[in-house]
Amino acid sequence: MSRVSPWASLSILVATAVTSVQCGGCAPCSTVPASTAKSAGDACLAIADIKRGQSPTEPATITAQHLLVQYQGAKTARVHIVRFRDEACLRAMEARDELRAGLDFAEVVKKYSDEPGADGSAGSLGTIGRKDVVPPFADAAFELRPGEISDVVETEFGFHVIKRNE
Numbered sequence: 001m002s003r004v005s006p007w008a009s010l011s012i013l014v015a016t017a018v019t020s021v022q023c024g025g026c027a028p029c030s031t032v033p034a035s036t037a038k039s040a041g042d043a044c045l046a047i048a049d050i051k052r053g054q055s056p057t058e059p060a061t062i063t064a065q066h067l068l069v070q071y072q073g074a075k076t077a078r079v080h081i082v083r084f085r086d087e088a089c090l091r092a093m094e095a096r097d098e099l100r101a102g103l104d105f106a107e108v109v110k111k112y113s114d115e116p117g118a119d120g121s122a123g124s125l126g127t128i129g130r131k132d133v134v135p136p137f138a139d140a141a142f143e144l145r146p147g148e149i150s151d152v153v154e155t156e157f158g159f160h161v162i163k164r165n166e
Contacts, residue, residue: 041086048154052139067113070158092159
């Protein structure tokens with residue numbers, strides 16, 4: 001069972017806005033009024049930018065999987081990535097929603113992740129410690145319970161959705 005985050009009402013707001021905004025991946029939402037797309041993108045960015053911290057009771061290591069949605073200008077973004085930051089956030093949120101609906105992590109990684117080789121590894125990171133990943137990713141991953149899926153998390157590499165396995 002997932003625990004309810006203090007940001008649940010913001011997630012509900014975004015989910016409501018996102019149901020009207022179906023990006024379909026990299027293409028801009030041409031059929032949606034710009035104000036609706038912008039507000040959904042802004043709400044998504046607010047969720048992705050939530051500041052988290054380290055818990056004194058967290059384990060030294062965890063096992064996790066993730067998917068990465070990149071945008072133009074993100075660190076290590078591949079040349080063919082042409083989506084904007086808010087579009088990438090909404091795409092990551094679509095992936096998160098599919099995972100929370102019970103879709104297979106490996107299939108969602110194949111569909112959404114921009115990380116080279118992620119589809120072959122199902123997004124597996126294996127066992128990681130905090131020092132192995134950037135702080136925003138570590139803060140989000142280590143606060144999860146085993147089996148739990150994160151909200152969208154932004155790092156300098158793009159937007160992540162994380163699943164803690166152990």
